[in-house]
């Protein structure tokens with residue numbers, strides 16, 4: 386059976402929400418993007434959707450702490466989770482944010498996959514590991530993208546990818562680690578393929594036949 390093609394260019398912004406109670410209906414399939422601030426999440430979302438500034442909304446002051454939700458087609462959504470690890474954010478705000486993030490990851494039924502972005506030079510910081518733990522305890526598949534991979538030549542890059550693959554073994558077999566560069570276009574096709582798999586994993590044969 387032919388795999389359907391999702392047109393990531395057709396994405397549009399739906400809403401920004403402070404917590405899961407303000408999100409649209411928990412039906413269909415959602416894929417979330419998470420990462421430390423500056424990990425390259427906006428650049429990856431822009432590269433995937435071929436938009437120059439899709440994730441600008443998520444960077445608007447006042448929205449950086451919100452869950453930003455985009456739709457690709459009815460029932461298939463992309464979620465831009467707030468970046469974490471800001472040095473200047475007060476403890477109280479960090480705690481609130483962590484609570485809303487963990488709630489989203491643990492309670493959102495339509496969440497079928499997590500893309501976790503980490504700068505290839507600084508992988509697996511505390512919160513990254515915390516997210517992997519939540520994902521693993523909820524049997525949620527994770528695609529770890531080691532971003533800005535263009536900072537290394539092929540040899541050292543491969544070594545880091547191998548090392549991180551070893552390091553994530555304790556988080557189970559649903560974690561996949563790949564090098565990624567928005568700048569050089571590395572890993573974008575793979576990202577689109579993995580997302581398409583997640584989006585169509587639950588689709589019945591009828592829907593697959595009818596897709597473009």
Ligand code: GDP
Nearest residue numbers: 421422423424425426427428533535566567568
């Ligand atoms: P976000 O805070 O996670 O959304 O990160 P951004 O996408 O805004 O990127 C943070 C910084 O990393 C910016 O200065 C980008 O230009 C840079 N950056 C993002 N992706 C890449 C990449 O693939 N290669 C390189 N060399 N720099 C990148």
